[in-house]
Amino acid sequence: xxxxxxxxxxxxxxxxxxxxxxxxxxxxxxxxxxxxxxxxxxxxxxxxxxxxxxxxxxxxxxxxxxxxxxxxxxxxxxxxxxxxxxxxxxxxxxxxxxxxxxxxxxxxxxxxxxxxxxxxxxxxxxxxxxxxxxxxxxxxxxxxxxxxxxxxxxxxxxxxxxxxxxxxxxxxxxxxxxxxxxxxxxxxxxxxxxxxxxxxxxxxxxxxxxxxxxxxxxxxxxxxxxxxxxxxxxxxxxxxxxxxxxxxxxxxxxxxxxxxxxxxxxxxxxxxxxxxxx
Amino acid sequence: xxxxxxxxxxxxxxxxxxxxxxxxxxxxxxxxxxxxxxxxxxxxxxxxxxxxxxxxxxxxxxxxxxxxxxxxxxxxxxxxxxxxxxxxxxxxxxxxxxxxxxxxxxxxxxxxxxxxxxxxxxxxxxxxxxxxxxxxxxxxxxxxxxxxxxxxxxxxxxxxxxxxxxxxxxxxxxxxxxxxxxxxxxxxxxxxxxxxxxxxxxxxxxxxxxxxxxxxxxxxxxxxxxxxxxxxxxxxxxxxxxxxxxxxxxxxxxxxxxxxxxxxxxxxxxxxxxxxxxxxxxxxxxxxxxxxxxxxxxxxxxxxxxxxxxxxxxxxxxxxxxxxxxxxxxxxxxxxxxxxxxxxxxxxxxxxxxxxxxxxxxxxxxxxxxxxxxxxxxxxxxxxxxxxxxxxxxxxxxxxxxxxxxxxxxxxxxxxxxxxxxxxxxxxxxxxxxxxxxxxxxxxxxxxxxxxxxxxxxxxxxxxxxxxx
Numbered sequence: 001x002x003x004x005x006x007x008x009x010x011x012x013x014x015x016x017x018x019x020x021x022x023x024x025x026x027x028x029x030x031x032x033x034x035x036x037x038x039x040x041x042x043x044x045x046x047x048x049x050x051x052x053x054x055x056x057x058x059x060x061x062x063x064x065x066x067x068x069x070x071x072x073x074x075x076x077x078x079x080x081x082x083x084x085x086x087x088x089x090x091x092x093x094x095x096x097x098x099x100x101x102x103x104x105x106x107x108x109x110x111x112x113x114x115x116x117x118x119x120x121x122x123x124x125x126x127x128x129x130x131x132x133x134x135x136x137x138x139x140x141x142x143x144x145x146x147x148x149x150x151x152x153x154x155x156x157x158x159x160x161x162x163x164x165x166x167x168x169x170x171x172x173x174x175x176x177x178x179x180x181x182x183x184x185x186x187x188x189x190x191x192x193x194x195x196x197x198x199x200x201x202x203x204x205x206x207x208x209x210x211x212x213x214x215x216x217x218x219x220x221x222x223x224x225x226x227x228x229x230x231x232x233x234x235x236x237x238x239x240x241x242x243x244x245x246x247x248x249x250x251x252x253x254x255x256x257x258x259x260x261x262x263x264x265x266x267x268x269x270x271x272x273x274x275x276x277x278x
Numbered sequence: 279x280x281x282x283x284x285x286x287x288x289x290x291x292x293x294x295x296x297x298x299x300x301x302x303x304x305x306x307x308x309x310x311x312x313x314x315x316x317x318x319x320x321x322x323x324x325x326x327x328x329x330x331x332x333x334x335x336x337x338x339x340x341x342x343x344x345x346x347x348x349x350x351x352x353x354x355x356x357x358x359x360x361x362x363x364x365x366x367x368x369x370x371x372x373x374x375x376x377x378x379x380x381x382x383x384x385x386x387x388x389x390x391x392x393x394x395x396x397x398x399x400x401x402x403x404x405x406x407x408x409x410x411x412x413x414x415x416x417x418x419x420x421x422x423x424x425x426x427x428x429x430x431x432x433x434x435x436x437x438x439x440x441x442x443x444x445x446x447x448x449x450x451x452x453x454x455x456x457x458x459x460x461x462x463x464x465x466x467x468x469x470x471x472x473x474x475x476x477x478x479x480x481x482x483x484x485x486x487x488x489x490x491x492x493x494x495x496x497x498x499x500x501x502x503x504x505x506x507x508x509x510x511x512x513x514x515x516x517x518x519x520x521x522x523x524x525x526x527x528x529x530x531x532x533x534x535x536x537x538x539x540x541x542x543x544x545x546x547x548x549x550x551x552x553x554x555x556x557x558x559x560x561x562x563x564x565x566x567x568x569x570x571x572x573x574x575x576x577x578x579x580x581x582x583x584x585x586x587x588x589x590x591x592x593x594x595x596x597x598x599x600x601x602x603x604x605x606x607x608x609x610x611x612x613x614x615x616x617x618x619x620x621x622x623x624x625x626x627x628x629x630x631x632x633x634x635x636x637x638x639x640x641x642x643x644x645x646x647x648x649x650x651x652x653x654x655x656x657x658x659x660x661x662x663x664x665x666x667x668x669x670x671x672x673x674x675x676x677x678x679x680x681x682x683x684x685x686x687x688x689x690x691x692x693x694x695x696x697x698x699x700x701x702x703x704x705x706x707x708x709x710x711x712x713x714x715x716x717x718x719x720x721x722x723x724x725x726x727x728x729x730x731x732x733x734x735x736x737x738x739x740x741x742x743x744x745x746x747x
Contacts, residue, residue: 043553223536256629264555
């Protein structure tokens with residue numbers, strides 16, 4: 001059981017939760033994730049850790065309500081409520097070293113998991129250039145946190161309502177074209193965004209890591225549902241990842257696999273698998 | 279003239295292949311007494327030697343036929359913490375029943391069915407309940423058990439009865455391991471597994487779910503920081519193997535682990551009343567012919583696939599699944615494509631599987647396992663329609679604990695190296711079940727658990743006697 005200590009809405013359908021989770025807060029490292037299950041009928045939902053407070057014994061997750069289970073969480077759970085199951089930390093921590101310059105790119109709610117990694121990279125001595133993007137101003141999250149941990153921050157929106165109009169790849173391309181040679185580009189966000197970032201950095205031969213969000217069940221290496229083609233190999237995102245060399249990831253396959261339960265998701269509404277109306 | 283063993287009543291095949299209720303319905307009281315009456319009560323009971331946990335089989339049967347049910351369940355429980363489970367899923371035909379002298383001239387006594395009967399009867403009548411244990415009685419030492427499958431539960435039961443404080447750490451949200459996520463409801467109802475586990479809790483066993491050892495705590499931390507005197511690792515064979523053929527990452531292709539975990543642990547067969555979905559198409563093909571493969575095929579049928587087949591590269595004789603399960607599957611309409619080997623899964627432009635390209639095989643010389651090795655027949659390729667493909671060719675050990683535990687060796691397959699008493703190469707760390715042997719049976723894991731419990735007891739006793747050693 002994990003109690004919700006705070007909850008706030010960034011934009012409709014995007015919420016941040018702080019959970020009472022002392023053991024996970026003590027053990028987790030940047031780049032790792034947790035799995036939650038809201039109640040006995042719920043499914044297991046993997047969520048990247050967006051922040052943690054070791055002394056306070058809390059972790060922060062940011063949830064975009066994309067499916068029934070996340071909607072159920074958003075609609076039915078408030079401060080003081082308990083989430084039935086919380087498992088973690090899972091996955092391999094991010095590889096942190098001094099790359100001299102690291103470009104940290106987050107798209108949509110992908111900015112949330114980028115933040116603790118950027119913070120660790122900064123501590124390791126890197127110059128941090130961050131690029132955060134979203135469809136519009138309302139969907140930009142973690143702006144202040146990212147500003148505080150970055151040497152330079154770019155914001156892009158599809159409609160230009162804040163920052164530059166365009167995509168995260170625009171400032172990235174300019175930096176690389178101008179001769180910037182980052183040792184690392186980190187990209188977390190929608191698969192299309194990560195694929196586009198990888199395509200740009202590949203031209204310049206810049207090492208790029210993407211953190212993947214595949215469909216999972218157990219999250220401990222048991223089911224293989226999260227498998228993804230990386231180079232010539234099949235990897236499990238839950239135990240081999242979630243971060244992989246973005247130039248080797250088969251993003252097309254990842255996108256297709258994310259669609260596997262689209263029809264089933266459309267079947268129920270906001271009952272999060274507690275449907276009594278059929 | 280010997281009397282034949284009494285048949286097990288079952289749901290009719292055409293009914294049961296559409297529901298998740300238990301297939302075998304169990305003996306009634308009268309049948310159980312009659313079957314128990316066939317037992318010869320041998321002085322030198324060979325059946326007992328065939329039991330990996332050494333149940334006093336003649337005695338529990340004698341108690342049964344004397345209608346002393348409380349003693350009968352006590353005999354079972356003294357050696358086996360999970361009799362209702364073992365009575366259902368043990369391969370008795372190759373263990374206790376194989377040794378039964380009645381089997382030489384007729385049919386062996388139905389030991390498994392009687393074990394199941396006694397366990398079910400005791401549960402329904404609330405007989406032989408575990409005595410509630412006071413915490414202060416558990417003062418012989420503290421033992422951590424990693425994994426709550428058959429091996430871990432056995433160690434927990436045995437050590438708890440000896441007076442140890444036992445904590446089980448389970449990564450999933452419900453205890454039971456493969457009994458919960460792997461074996462389907464129609465073969466092993468989950469309510470029964472949870473009842474057996476509740477009995478262990480009464481004995482004083484603590485179970486912490488959602489704890490992934492290797493991440494939440496390492497084995498080293500359990501011993502050095504969390505105050506455990508010993509650790510038992512029973513994490514099973516949870517890493518699914520794939521074929522490594524083209525198309526395996528298409529949608530509609532599952533590992534048997536994923537397919538069964540969704541169906542069993544997550545109860546996808548109740549979707550959308552529960553949230554976890556499972557997509558089953560019209561034509562399902564399961565690769566492999568072990569018990570897991572047969573479970574997956576029968577589950578796919580129940581989830582609505584019109585045609586379900588099992589694709590196996592050898593012949594019927596070599597199929598590793600229990601005969602009883604294979605027969606059940608055939609009755610339920612599962613088709614077997616034998617001497618058939620998939621080489622490629624073909625998909626459509628949306629990334630969904632549509633068919634499997636297979637080749638025909640023939641059997642050659644016996645290989646290292648003693649089974650005739652299959653060889654491909656050239657130019658025998660053909661297409662088998664399949665929009666759901668379930669890969670059930672075996673599981674390996676999850677690497678998380680072997681790679682995060684210093685001083686504990688694993689072999690090149692990743693299985694933890696342990697002796698017959700469960701001792702690993704690290705002091706105070708024991709292991710047993712599939713994590714040591716590779717995928718095997720529930721009862722062999724329980725046998726390993728029994729040996730490890732004894733060995734852990736000896737280890738802690740000797741350490742207490744010689745604290746400086």
